[in-house]
Amino acid sequence: MITVSAIFCLECGSSLVDVNGWELPRKAVIQCAECGNETTIKGFSLGRTHIHAEPYIHAANDVAVYGRNPNIVKLIQGKAKKEIKYDQLINEK
Numbered sequence: 001m002i003t004v005s006a007i008f009c010l011e012c013g014s015s016l017v018d019v020n021g022w023e024l025p026r027k028a029v030i031q032c033a034e035c036g037n038e039t040t041i042k043g044f045s046l047g048r049t050h051i052h053a054e055p056y057i058h059a060a061n062d063v064a065v066y067g068r069n070p071n072i073v074k075l076i077q078g079k080a081k082k083e084i085k086y087d088q089l090i091n092e093k
């Protein structure tokens with residue numbers, strides 16, 4: 001089994017975050033595709049993949065949030081559940 005990390009937007013809970021540009025060769029600009037929240041990360045990059053619902057929910061439940069703020073944790077968990085329901089609806093057709 002391989003362990004990877006997921007990234008979640010703290011503004012809207014979405015995991016649809018990707019590199020949108022570079023400020024320096026090792027300083028990426030990352031942006032949420034849903035709400036436009038943007039920041040930079042230095043020394044890291046992101047890689048997209050497709051995962052099943054179970055590991056996605058696990059990542060949402062394991063999310064690191066400052067002070068374990070319950071509102072942000074619920075936002076991320078709720079968004080993950082909505083995205084899984086939407087994905088299941090799309091794949092049933």
Ligand SMILES: [Zn+2]
Pocket residue numbers: 009010011012013014032033034035036037
């Ligand atoms: Zn967002």
